[in-house]
Amino acid sequence: xxxxxxxxxxxxxxxxxxPLTTGxxxxxxxxxxxxxxxxxxxxxxxxxxxxxxxEIIQSRPEDMWRYLELLSIAGDQKPETSLGTGFTPLIxxxxxxxxxxxxxxxLKDDTVTPTGSFKDRGVDVAVARAKELGYEIMxxxxxxxxxxxxxxxxxxxxxxxxxFVPIDIEKxxxxxxxxxxxILIGINGDYxxxxxxxxxxxxxxxxxxxxxxxxxxYYGDGSKTMGFEIVEQLGWRAPADIVVPIGGALLTTKIGxxxxxxxxxxxxxxxxxxxxxxxxEGSSPVVNAILNGxxxxxxxxxxxIASSIAIxxxxxxxxxxxxxxxxxxxxxxxxxxxxxxxxxxxxxxEGILSEEVGGVVVASxxxxxxxxxxxxxxxxxxxxxxxRRHEAPDVSSNSGLTDIIGPHIEEFNELYESLETKLK
Ligand SMILES: *Cc1c(COP(=O)(O)O)cnc(C)c1O
Numbered sequence: 001x002x003x004x005x006x007x008x009x010x011x012x013x014x015x016x017x018x019p020l021t022t023g024x025x026x027x028x029x030x031x032x033x034x035x036x037x038x039x040x041x042x043x044x045x046x047x048x049x050x051x052x053x054x055e056i057i058q059s060r061p062e063d064m065w066r067y068l069e070l071l072s073i074a075g076d077q078k079p080e081t082s083l084g085t086g087f088t089p090l091i092x093x094x095x096x097x098x099x100x101x102x103x104x105x106x107l108k109d110d111t112v113t114p115t116g117s118f119k120d121r122g123v124d125v126a127v128a129r130a131k132e133l134g135y136e137i138m139x140x141x142x143x144x145x146x147x148x149x150x151x152x153x154x155x156x157x158x159x160x161x162x163x164f165v166p167i168d169i170e171k172x173x174x175x176x177x178x179x180x181x182x183i184l185i186g187i188n189g190d191y192x193x194x195x196x197x198x199x200x201x202x203x204x205x206x207x208x209x210x211x212x213x214x215x216x217x218y219y220g221d222g223s224k225t226m227g228f229e230i231v232e233q234l235g236w237r238a239p240a241d242i243v244v245p246i247g248g249a250l251l252t253t254k255i256g257x258x259x260x261x262x263x264x265x266x267x268x269x270x271x272x273x274x275x276x277x278x279x280x281e282g283s284s285p286v287v288n289a290i291l292n293g294x295x296x297x298x299x300x301x302x303x304x305i306a307s308s309i310a311i312x313x314x315x316x317x318x319x320x321x322x323x324x325x326x327x328x329x330x331x332x333x334x335x336x337x338x339x340x341x342x343x344x345x346x347x348x349x350e351g352i353l354s355e356e357v358g359g360v361v362v363a364s365x366x367x368x369x370x371x372x373x374x375x376x377x378x379x380x381x382x383x384x385x386x387x388r389r390h391e392a393p394d395v396s397s398n399s400g401l402t403d404i405i406g407p408h409i410e411e412f413n414e415l416y417e418s419l420e421t422k423l424k
Pocket of ligand 1: 119245246247248250252309355386387
């Protein structure tokens with residue numbers, strides 16, 4: 001959002017507004033003092049409404065920066081650090097539609113982004129924003145896809161990348177991340193332990209820009225573009241139903257926000273899209289809450305082959321729950337067998353090589369259609385296919401990890417000192 005459109009960081013619960021940066025220019029505020037909820041960037045949508053229109057957007061290059069007014073950088077044009085992210089295909093999937101038994105089915109194909117997952121959208125914005133504020137180190141905690149994306153965009157921006165992953169993520173993913181030469185630290189623990197450690201590092205080291213911690217509002221803003229593009233590609237129509245995979249649950253909330261913003265600024269009428277959530281059966285805290293009619297998300301210990309969304313304690317779980325319920329959507333899970341089946345359907349029927357998460361989405365959509373939660377003939381149904389299949393690694397290569405530590409801040413601080421030369 002070119003500077004004049006920004007109002008600050010806002011609490012989604014009590015609407016309290018915080019300044020974007022502290023006096024010394026470092027972003028530190030992450031959660032609201034009163035509500036302990038994740039903050040998001042706030043926009044002056046009335047002002048944006050006066051300056052945006054379908055023609056203006058359509059006259060711009062086909063990438064996610066065509067929605068610049070609704071993205072959170074101070075600059076007023078596409079950042080130089082962008083790798084040309086976005087405007088991925090929205091595929092009319094008639095073959096798959098027959099199998100699932102719906103009339104009008106589309107796949108939003110984010111397997112073809114620069115590093116192969118929708119994470120590039122959020123990272124594009126977060127890196128541009130960090131660069132703008134003068135940061136030199138980009139970091140993230142990740143199950144793999146965010147790591148790859150952060151490493152790639154940081155490299156393009158001439159910044160150092162400091163990446164934290166659980167040591168047991170797939171070798172394929174480690175090899176893919178290592179291609180971009182980040183400092184790649186394996187943590188002895190699961191994603192939720194890595195995420196907790198990241199929170200501590202972030203508050204002790206304000207000089208590090210964590211894509212999905214202190215820069216989470218910006219990262220989230222990039223994810224909105226998936227929703228914007230779907231609406232534009234449907235001919236400025238909001239879908240009737242949309243199925244979103246849930247990991248940390250930020251994407252779900254941002255799909256909801258994208259539709260609301262588009263209607264608020266007058267690009268479409270009020271959107272009545274039902275937003276449905278999809279998770280792996282062994283890692284479904286948000287779906288459980290929906291199915292059991294609960295108001296809160298109870299953390300679980302993940303166990304699913306869909307490792308990119310194997311998050312037991314999602315940072316935006318409660319927000320996603322509210323978005324899904326508020327939209328009249330529902331939720332479903334897929335077990336490992338159904339996930340593989342879903343991946344095969346995508347490949348055989350539509351030629352898309354998706355990772356496990358796509359299988360979760362297809363299998364969950366199938367159930368929601370069978371249950372009548374997604375009507376067969378009430379308008380466009382869109383499935384988000386968020387990541388490309390990971391390639392088998394070259395067995396001759398070494399692990400690719402720079403170092404391995406336990407999930408403890410003391411261990412990180414010791415390592416950080418020894419990395420000083422690498423980080424200069
Ligand atoms: C991260 C990720 C998701 C989930 O996004 P969240 O915002 O964490 O819920 C879905 N699919 C893929 C491929 C991902 O990498």
